[in-house]
Amino acid sequence: MIMAGPANLLSRLNSGSGNGSSRREWLLGEAYVALHTLAGSWADVLDAKNLVLKPLKGAMTNHVYECHWPQEAPPHGGVRRVLVRIYGDGCDLFFRREDEICTFERMSQLGQGPRLLARFSNGRVEEFLNARTLAAADLRNVTISSRIAMKLREFHNLDMRWPQAPKLWDRIQFWVNKALEICPSSWHEEFQLDNIKKELTQIQAWFSKFKGIVGFCHNDLQYGNIMMNETTEDVTIIDYEYASYNPIAFDIANHFCEMTADYHSETPHKLDNSKYPDYQERFQFIEAYMMSSSALSISTLRVEELLEEVESYSLMSHLHWALWGILSATFSDIDFDYLEYARQRFQSYFNVKSSLIQIDGCT
Template sequence: MANSIETLSAVDLRDPEIAAIIASKLREFHHLDMPGPKRVLMWDRLRNWLKTAKSVCPSDEAKEFRLDNLEKEINALESEFSGEDQCIGFCHNDLQYGNIMIDEETKALTIIDYEYASFNPIAFDISNHFCEMAADYHSEEPHILDYTKYPDLDERKRFVQTYLSSSGEEPDAEKIKDLMNNIEKYTLASHLVWGLWGIISEHVNDIDFDYMEYARQRLAQYWLKKPEILSCRVDDE
C-alpha cells in the first residue's frame, strides 16, 4: 500500500480546506507546554544574527544591506510591539510548506523540523507563515519571492477566525481584528529575521540557493512595507 503522507506544496497553502487545518493545528502547537522560560526569544535572535551578519559581511555588502541601521530598527520594533497585549506561545518560527506533512487519506497534519522553535508571540508565527506563501522553493528560481501571493484580507481573516475558534469558543470581532493587526506588524520582524538568515547563510552554506538575493528581497520588503504597516489597522482597509 502506497504511503499517503506527503509534504505540502506551495499551492497547498492556498487551499481553503488545508489552510483551515493548518490554522487549527497551529493553535494546538502554540499551546504545547514545553520546558524552558516562556519569554519572547525573537529580539535576542535578531540581535545575535545581526552581530553574526556584520562579522561575515564585507563592507560593501554591509553597506548595501544597511546593517548599521538594523540595530536601531530592531530596537524600534521591539519597543513598538512590546506594548501590545500579546499572546505568547510555543512557536515553530519557520512554518513554510516543506515543514508541514499531510496524510492524504485522513487529512491529519504533522508539523516537522523544530530547528528554530521557541516561545514567541503567536502573531509572529502566523505572520511568518503568511510571508512564506510568497515562496515556492521547488520552482526554477527557488530564491525568488512573489508577494502578490501574500494572502489577501479575506484569506487572513478566515485563517484567524479558524485559528481562534478552534479552541471551541467563537471569537468576537474585536479579538479577530486585534490579532490580524498584530500579525501584519510582525511581518516586519519576519522580513528582518529571514533577511539576516539569508546574509549569514550565503557565507556559511554550500547549498545551491541564492541566499543573497533572497536576503535582498526580504529586506527590501521590510523597508517597503514598514511605513504602511506601522500606520495601518485592519479596520482602516
C-alpha cells in the same frame, strides 16, 4: 539510485569537488553506518546494505534524503522508509543543535511529528511519516489552510517544560551583530545593517503596544514543513530547528509571508508578493485558529485585533529571514541563491517599516 555500500554511496551521490562536498561525503559515510545498523535490527529487511538513498529538494538548512530498502521479507508487505538529515554547515549561527534535538524528542513524547531513530556526529535518521509534504498551492486551499491553523494553535499550546521567554528579539540582535562581523562591508551599506542595529530597541518598544501572547512557535512554517495524511487529513508540523517560544502573531505572520514562496520552482529563491494572502484568506485563517480552542463563536473584533498584530509582525518575519539569508550566503554549500533571497526580504522589511513606524534618525 540504489547504493550497495559506502564507496558506491559516496561516489554516486556526491560527484562534486571541494571541501563542502568532501565533508558531506564523509558524513554520508557515517549515515550509511547508522542506516546499516538500524536496518540490521529489522527482521523484514533481507539485506541491510542494499539501500536506496534519494536527495530531497527544498531543504535550505540541511541536506535531506529519503532512504528505503528494496528487498524485504513477508509479512511486512511494504517498503521500510526513513528520512536522513545531514546538518548544514554553520547552523550554530542560527540555533543550538542540542536544543533542536531536545525539541524533537519532546515532540515525540507529545505525539507530534516523526520519531528519532538514530543519530550520528552531524546528522540523524528520522521516522518516515505516512503523509505527503504539502506543495505551495496547498496553502491556498481553504480546507487545508483551516487545518493548518487549527494545528498551529495546538502547536502553540504545547507544554515544552521550558522557560517561556520569547527568543525573537535576542535572536535578531545576535544575527545583526554576526552579520556586521562576518559579512562583506559592501553588504553593511547595501542592507543598512548599522541603522538596523541602532533602531532595534526602538522597534521592539513599538511592538509593546500589542498583547504579545506568547506560545511555542515553529518560526519556519513554510509548506515544506507541513505534512498531511491523505486518508485521515491529519496535519503534522515537522522540522523544529528554529522553534522557540515567541509571540504567536510572529509565527502566523511568518506563515503568511511564506505563501509568497515556491521552493520547488526553477527559481526557488524568488518570492512573488502578489501571492501574499488577501484580507479574506488571512481573516479565515485567524478565525479558524481562534475557534479551534473554543466552542463559542469568535467575534470579528477579536479576529481583527489579532490580524492587526500579525500584519505588524510581518516586519519582523522579513528581517528575520533577510538576516538568515546573508549569513547563509557566507558559508552554505546548498544550491540556493541566499543573497538574492536576502535582498528581497530586506526590501520587504524596509517597505513594511515605512508603512508602519517611523524611527527618528533612521531611514
